Structures are given as C-alpha cells and as structure tokens.
Amino acid sequence: MKWIRKIAGMQSSILGINERNLGFIYPNNARKNYKYADDKYLTKNILHSHQIACPLTYAMIDAIGKIEQAWQATCEWNELVIKPSKGAGGKGIMILKKKNDQWFSQSKPVSEQDIFTHIANIIFGIYSFGDSDVALIEEYIRPHDIFYQIFPEGVPDIRVILLKGVPLMGMLRMPTSRSDGKANLHQGGLGIGIDMKTGRLKEAYDGEKHITCHPDTKHPITGLTLPHWDEIIRMSLKAAMKFPLHYLGVDLVIDQRKGPMVMELNVRPGLGIQLANREGLKDAIYRAKQENLLN
Amino acid sequence: MGVGSPQTFGIYFQNPLESMLKKQVVWQNEYVMKENKSLRAIAIALIMLPILIILVRIHKNGGFTALGGDYKYIINYEFNFQSDALYKITTFLPVNNRRQEIHLHNSGHMSAGSVFLDGPNKLIQWRGSSDDANISCQFEFRGKPVAYLIRGSLTYEPRFSGDLEEYLSATQFIQSDDPRIRELATELSGQKTRLVEIIQAFYDFVYQIPSSSSSEFTDALMALDRREASCNGKSRLFVSLCRSMGIPARVVGGLILEETAKKTSHSWIEILIEDTWVPFDALNGYFASLPAHYLELYRGDHFLITRNKDLMFDYLYVIKKDRVYDYPVFAVLNIWQLMDDAGIAHDMFKMLLLLPFGAFLVAVFKNVIGFKTYGVFLPVLISLSLLETGLVPGLLLFTIIIAVVVLVNFPLTQWHIQYNAKISLMLIAVVITALLAIQILHTTGWLVASAPLFFPIIILTIISERMARKIEEEGTRNATELYVTTLLVTVLIYFVLSSEFIQHFVLTFPEIILTIAGINLLLGKWIGLRVMEYYRFLNVTSS
Structure with missing residues (x-):
C-alpha cells in the first residue's frame, strides 16, 4: 500500500521524458523554431537585437580556410572560449588562457595547431550530430566571487525553466573536481535547487544524494542567496518573451563585472532539475495554475 | 514558497504580447486534443483490423492448427507386375494417429482394391487376373514431430498382463526367449532399477551395432550374431531385449519421407511405458522421439507388401514434398506461396517482417522501461544479424571489434587526428579485425564464416562509429555503459525474434505489422x- 501511494504520488508530481516531450515541448515549441535555441549564433543575434546581455562574440568561423585569419584577429585577448554553435550538453567547449604567449586549456599547454584542429573539428560537425557547424570565439566569463569561494574552477551557470512565460523552476549548476570543470549534472557536477522567490540556494544534488556543502571545498552552499536574482528572473522572462519557444530552459551566468548574462537557450531542458529542487515539475505547474499565472 | 509574485514577474504581465500568446496557447491545446481523438481512432482501427482478419482466416481455414509453412508429402505406391494367372497383392495403408494426418486420394485404381482392417492396421488388397498391370495408390501425409520425457522416477517392473501377451511373447523372428537374448538383456540391465536406464542401455547397445546398407531381412538373433544389422534387424533385436525383460514392445514399419522415389522402407519400435507407446529408432538415433517426416504404415512385425510368389513384381514409392500453405483462404498476402512462386529466399521475408517487430520492441524498451541504446535501429539490426551468426559467436565478434575501436580511438585522439580521417582509420581497423576473425574461424572451423557475417560487419562499422563518437x-x-545496455536490449530482442513461433506467425499473418x-x-x-x-x-x- 505504501508503495502504491508512492508510485501514485510520483505519477502526479514528477515530469518524465515522455510527458515532457509530448505535453510540453511539442505543443509549445514548433519544430522549425528549435534552431533559435540549438544554434547559439542565431540565439545570440536575437539576444543582441533585444538588448539582452550575453557574452561578446569575438569571431565566428564557418569555413576551414577562415580559421587562421579569424584567429589572428582574436589574439589581442588573453582569455577566450571556443565553442560549437550547435553543440549540446557543453560538448566541444574549449576554454583558453594565455600566459607569456603560451595558450593553456585547463592548465595544459596547447599549441596553435591543436586549437586549429579543434576549430576544424567543430566546423566538420563532430559536436553537432554530423551537421556542418560554425565555431564561435567568445568572451571568457569570470564567475562571480560567490562562486569562486565555493569552488574556484569552471563556470557555474543558472538554469531557469519557463512555461508560457512563467518561471517554473531554477537550478544552479556547480562544477566539482569530479566533473572536470564542467557544470553538467550527468558529468558529475552539482545541481542546486533555487527558491524562485528569493534566489536562496536549497540543497545540492550530486547525482546520488542531497548535500549542503561543496564536496571538494566543504564550503556551505545551502542558505546562500544568489546575487542579482531579480535581474536573472527578469532576463529569463525577457528571453522567453522574445523567442517563439514557450517551454524552454534559459541558461545564465553571472560575470564578476558585468553581472548576469544569457549563455544559451535549451528547448529540451533536462529533468534533473526536479532532483535538485526536490520538487516535481508537475507540482510547480499546478501551483502556477493555482496562482493564476498559467491557464 | 510560491512560484512568484506579480511584483517579481511584472515584466510578463505588462507585456502587450501576453494576450496574443495566450490565444496561441489555447489554440495549440485544442489542436492537440483534436489530433489525439482521430489518432486514437486510427490506432484502434489499425490494431483491430488485422486481428479481425486473422481471426476470420483462422475460422475459415478450419481452426488454429500448426503454424509455419509445414510440409506435406504425397505418397504414391506404384506396383508393376506380370502374372500368368491370378494375382493377390496386399499392402498397408496408413491411419491417423497423434503423429500423423492422412488423406487418401480416391483414384480409380484405388477403388479397385478392397480395404479392410486387421487389428490396429488398415490394409488394401488387389486380386484379379491380368497379364500385365500396374496399380497405383496415392495419399497425402502431414506429420508432427514427437518427443517424450520418460519420468526418471519410474521403476522397472516386469509386466505379465494377459492383454499385453502379444507384446511380451517371443515370435519366430523376435526370439526373446532365446538364452542368448535373455543373457544379454540381464547383462545390459545389470543392477539398474529404473525403467529409463534399462531402456537406455538396450538402446545404446542396439545403436552401436554397425548398420548395414542393405535392407535385407534380419531377425533378432541374426542381428546379434552378425554384429551388423539393417533397420528391421535392429528393431527386432531391440524388441526382443525388451520382451525378455517383461517390457511390452512392438515393431513399427513405415517410410522415411523425402522428395524421391525409393524402394526402401523403414522400421522402428515402440515401447509401452505406463499407458503410452513411445517411439525409438535405434538406427537413426531417436530416443523417445520421432521427427515429423516418419510415415507410420503398420504396427507389429509385418512385411509391407505380401503377394503371391509366382508374380513378376516391381514396386516403387514415389514421394513428393509440398508446402502446406497455412490459412490460404482470405490470405491477403500469402508469403509462403510468394516465396515458392517467385523463388525468393525465406530469410529475406523473415528479416523484412521481423524488422518492424524488433523496432517496436526497442521503442518499448526505451519509452516504457527507459533503457538507453545507440539509436532505435542498431539493436534490431544487431539482433537480426545474431539470428545469422548465432548468439555467442556474434556477441563475441561484436565485443572484440568494439574493443578494437575503443583501443584505436585513444592514440588517434592523442594525436589530434581530424575527425573524418579518424572514422576512416577506425573502419580500417574494423575490417582488419573482421578479416582476421574470419580467417581464424575458418581455420579452426568454429563457425562457417561466409555471407552471413557480411551483414553484421556493416552494422559493426555503424555501431563502432557511434561508439567512437560517444567516447x-x-x-x-x-x-x-551505453554499449552494455544496447547489448542487453539486443539480446532480449534476439530471444523474442529467434522464437520460431513468432517467425512463422509474422510470415503466415503479415497483416500483424x-x-x-x-x-x-x-x-x-x-x-x-x-x-x-x-x-x-x-x-x-x-x-
């Protein structure tokens, strides 16, 4: 009996992949509009045109022959990020830092040849399901101090899921030593639930259990309040309004100097956010309906 | 905690787009609902219609029987003879039993003979006077294989019931009372107390007697003396051993059916175990079982044809093998017939029809259970190719090749080899491994490495590429992990698809797709x- 109640409870509150796809993604996002989220170059153009802050693009490379020229133009910067425009799940992202005219990627020295190979791989489509792609060279985001104190590596980001312009749930993703600088949950990062009203951090989920401190630094997480939270929600809403995507995840970062920026959009936001928040998305939707935010 | 207050979400509520957006949302919901209704109707129609057709087909074809392009045989007795005076030729006609189903063809010649019963057997006799004549007699046979499991707990006890007298006593050719037979039977049974062990010992002894190529007459003692025997000698010896120990047994005669014209008949035996006559063929190695193509013509120690001696006589059993078309009435698409008429390989249709079935199973594993696999098609294609290679050799080959790809991937990534060139290099590694595997399999003779392996190798290169990318x-x-779950799903699907019942079902009722x-x-x-x-x-x- 206890188990039957448990299963029935899960059915009524948790959003599974099948229902997410059929009930939310397909009816709310026309297939032809996926490109506005899947192609980061397109996303950024639209964000720019609506004055929604996002990392600066130093260069866009769409052909092997243009690599060298574009690279020369970006050499004035000492920190930058190379990413595939259509990559998913943080794949193919290379973070480069220059020290004494030598480039380093995750504290390993890399030659210009290595960088060119990586850009060529991006253009060939290795990170975008075989479609040809373009490589973006972008401004490096220096995470806000609050993140630096918790764990000094990688770039944490904030995911806000919105349905028809209503923010349903939010999650902070933190890298760990296990996740190799990446913040994705399935790569060993932490998912930390966020109180949507206040921006206060809830417990962190490490893939197996809920914890209150960062596993590497033991720095407490639960109870901290995210800076610029109102701004983050405002930016998510604005992004949700400007794109023809009515169920989407907005990924934001908080730069130390520039504040919140929209990194990318996701039409198929993962369901792990429910674990991070210890709450089912269907419960969140139900509550939004009760408050007349959704109809 | 609330999702948000109007204060926080002020932007949203002031936005003039709001009402437009709401309209669109409402419209979309209605659209989805409507689509669902017609979709459900279509789905139910698709599900029910073929089931109805199948039920009608089963009903119109006389109920649900065997499945699977069974074979039937048309047997023709052809007797030619010359006679100066009267002739009298008697032979057996088969009867229906749990193993076989007989349809007599009432040809003109046949009605000339008179049919009568003698105990369990049905005979046909032709008499008359003619210089030169030929008689033919035709019937149709459909058989089922049988296999019995003899309970190990059954203890041996000699039976002396009067009803079984016929199956326990010695005869002219089954000399079960001969001291040598008795001695051999006692020696073979030794201290054994269980019936199945004693029968097994007799069977093994008779089985290892070299079989003579001729089918000349041999009685039980001759078979024992010569250490060489044809089927009838072996059968008589086997029966005599049983009878000498008080185990009821009898000789059974008939034909082994194959597409040919022949003179050779066959005999095997039946032993009464509890209340069942269980077949044994100690020449062809069937212990408590018989295959489908054994035609039983008579029970008891008889000769298949008896005739007056002064006849110049020749005979031939002409056997034709035909496929039985299952449920031919109302068959929208009779695949079995199509295969025969167009000469298309059975395997092609089988693969074609199993493919959607397998893809459906993958969809169930993924969407209902939640397994993750490399694509939808790969597990189906791999399991279909496993049908060709066999489960263990196929999986072994897959795993070796995947391992090679994984190993090759490391240095190639280290050296920053560009992606397209890398895939090409991996394919070369796959082909070399496959060639080596074929060479090894060929020289060791573990597996006939030929055409069937080619299909899996193409699939291997696909999965290797996916795997390399995933790495x-x-x-x-x-x-x-993904590879392991893919293999798990593959093996589960393999077990479903390798079921003969399912294969025959989709070939017989293709509408099921x-x-x-x-x-x-x-x-x-x-x-x-x-x-x-x-x-x-x-x-x-x-x-």
Missing part, C-alpha cells in the same frame, strides 16, 4: 513515467 563526447565509461503500427501510434502518445524514472526520481519526493 569522444562523453568518455569511455558512459560509452561503455499493421497492429504493431497501431500500438506504436498509441505508444508514441504515451506520457507515463518510464520504469527507470521511478528509480531516478525516487529522491524527489522522499523528504
């Missing part, structure tokens, strides 16, 4: 939690 993107561990299409439509609209999601999200509501 690149998510690391070896994730890629290997419409039912699968209908179920797929419903599955594609199913929004329930996947089984594995219950596990994944267990923590969400635990507090």
